[in-house]
Amino acid sequence: MIKIRHMVLGEGRPKICIPLVSSGFDALEEECASLLSCHPDMLEWRVDYLMNKEDFNPVTDLDKAYRIIRKYFSDTPLLTTVRTKSQGGVHKTPGGDYINLVSLILSSHWADIIDIEYGHETMDTKILMARARAQKIPILMSYHKFKRALSEMEIMDVLENMKSFRPDILKIAVMPQTPLDTAALINAAARMGEAFPDTPVITIGMGPLGILTRAAGNRLGAPLTFAAGKEASAPGQLTADEARKVLDILYK
Numbered sequence: 001m002i003k004i005r006h007m008v009l010g011e012g013r014p015k016i017c018i019p020l021v022s023s024g025f026d027a028l029e030e031e032c033a034s035l036l037s038c039h040p041d042m043l044e045w046r047v048d049y050l051m052n053k054e055d056f057n058p059v060t061d062l063d064k065a066y067r068i069i070r071k072y073f074s075d076t077p078l079l080t081t082v083r084t085k086s087q088g089g090v091h092k093t094p095g096g097d098y099i100n101l102v103s104l105i106l107s108s109h110w111a112d113i114i115d116i117e118y119g120h121e122t123m124d125t126k127i128l129m130a131r132a133r134a135q136k137i138p139i140l141m142s143y144h145k146f147k148r149a150l151s152e153m154e155i156m157d158v159l160e161n162m163k164s165f166r167p168d169i170l171k172i173a174v175m176p177q178t179p180l181d182t183a184a185l186i187n188a189a190a191r192m193g194e195a196f197p198d199t200p201v202i203t204i205g206m207g208p209l210g211i212l213t214r215a216a217g218n219r220l221g222a223p224l225t226f227a228a229g230k231e232a233s234a235p236g237q238l239t240a241d242e243a244r245k246v247l248d249i250l251y252k
Contacts, residue, residue: 002138002168002200004077004112007041009169010200010223013251014215015041016243017079018229020069023052028065032072035229038240044079044226045069045111047101048089051082058104066110079140080111087117087144088173099124106135113169118143118162129165141167145174146206149181155188155203163196169224173204181205185213189221200224214238215246 001010009015018040022028028050035043050056050065069078082101083089093101098120105111106128116128118141132139141162150158155172162170170192176182185203192201203221205213214237216222227243238246 001198004042004138005075007077010218013247014217014222015224016240016247017042017044017224017226018240019044019046019226020229021046021049023049025064025068028068031229032069035240036072038229040073040076040229040240042077042079042224043069043073044081044115046081046083046089047105048081048083048091048093051091051093058101062105062110063108066108077112078110079113079115080105081115081142083115083144084117087119087142088146095120095124099128102128103131106131106137109135109137111137113138113140115140115142115171116167117141118158118165125165129167138169139167140169140171141165142171142173144172147175149176149178150174150184152184152188155184156191159188159192159201163192163199167199169200169202171202171204173206175207176205176209179209182209182212185210186216186220189216190219193219211238214243215250217250 001008018035020031020043022031082098084098085092114132114137116139143158158172159170182205185205189201189203200223202224203213213221214225225243226237227240228237229240
């Protein structure tokens with residue numbers, strides 16, 4: 001379990017996280033206003049969308065966007081993510097740019113919890129982890145594989161390698177092709193939950209076959225479920241309303 005502001009992840013019913021996917025300030029204002037009625041447990045600020053803004057300036061643009069988010073959601077936990085194109089993002093971000101941008105977000109405290117991608121150079125990853133810890137910002141380490149599914153053993157290997165960096169939360173998302181691929185994600189999460197009970201593990205199956213993984217529960221890979229607000233940030237996301245209805249049924 002981990003506490004982020006007032007929210008405790010891994011305890012009680014799974015929490016709903018809605019991504020912010022606007023690429024401009026006016027759109028972000030509208031998006032935040034439209035999500036107020038959804039009452040999200042957490043927001044994921046997808047910075048890579050804003051990076052597509054013309055004449056993007058990291059310092060001034062991110063500061064302005066952060067202030068807009070906090071105007072509408074002053075105390076909602078904020079997961080800040082720079083998703084690279086190779087892992088499903090919408091902006092090409094070379095390794096050096098990724099390190100600099102995440103470092104800026106950390107030093108500016110534009111995150112309650114930071115997403116750090118697994119798969120970058122080991123030393124770069126260690127540098128970011130150290131900077132996050134120095135700022136006392138929790139870390140969600142993520143890995144996305146869009147081209148194929150992974151076997152249960154492969155999922156376990158990735159999660160265990162990620163765990164060696166000592167993040168606070170582990171997240172892996174793959175594209176299942178068969179029901180067995182979906183079962184592999186849930187089984188891997190259950191096994192990791194037994195091995196590391198204090199570390200929330202998120203295992204997501206993208207696309208139609210993965211919908212079950214988005215509501216499976218705390219020890220089965222879904223302590224935090226990502227649900228679409230303005231638009232989905234990954235294939236197969238339920239809307240926030242749909243996710244809440246499912247969780248209402250499963251966690252009365």
